[in-house]
Amino acid sequence: xxxxxxxxxxxxxxxxxxxxxxxxxxxxxxxxxxxxxxxxxxxxxxxxxxxxxxxxxxxxxxxxxxxxxxxxxxxxxxxxxxxxxxxxxxxxxxxxxxxxxxxxxxxxxxxxxxxxxxxxxxxxxxxxxxxxxx
Numbered sequence: 687x688x689x690x691x692x693x694x695x696x697x698x699x700x701x702x703x704x705x706x707x708x709x710x711x712x713x714x715x716x717x718x719x720x721x722x723x724x725x726x727x728x729x730x731x732x733x734x735x736x737x738x739x740x741x742x743x744x745x746x747x748x749x750x751x752x753x754x755x756x757x758x759x760x761x762x763x764x765x766x767x768x769x770x771x772x773x774x775x776x777x778x779x780x781x782x783x784x785x786x787x788x789x790x791x792x793x794x795x796x797x798x799x800x801x802x803x804x805x806x807x808x809x810x811x812x813x814x815x816x817x818x819x820x
Contacts, residue, residue: 687740688815691772694729695806695814700780703766703773722766722773731772731816732765741768744818772816778802 703722707714732738741764742756759767779793779802790808797804805817 687818692813700773700776703770726762726765
């Protein structure tokens with residue numbers, strides 16, 4: 687499933703939602719989670735039941751949570767976790783970018799080489815999407 691993330695991609699500060707202990711200290715996970723939960727209503731990345739169910743199915747494969755845990759997550763928690771995943775992928779690219787800026791050509795080349803996930807892509811319509819799947 688593809689998720690339209692244009693506004694999030696253009697406006698959000700990825701480090702607010704995905705950062706390491708080296709950057710934010712011992713509470714990095716708690717800090718980024720709390721920020722994602724707080725901002726989740728502002729970014730409707732999972733706008734409907736179909737998108738939320740696709741995301742639930744996607745994270746089941748991670749093995750990090752039990753099925754009943756995932757089923758119990760609120761819409762806000764689902765959106766927050768999705769924001770964290772996308773922010774991590776954005777930061778991944780900025781980490782390998784030669785100039786620290788987003789470069790679609792470089793991004794696509796790095797994804798083709800398998801160096802980064804490649805889940806983010808630009809549509810023919812100019813919008814930005816996130817592929818939710820394997």
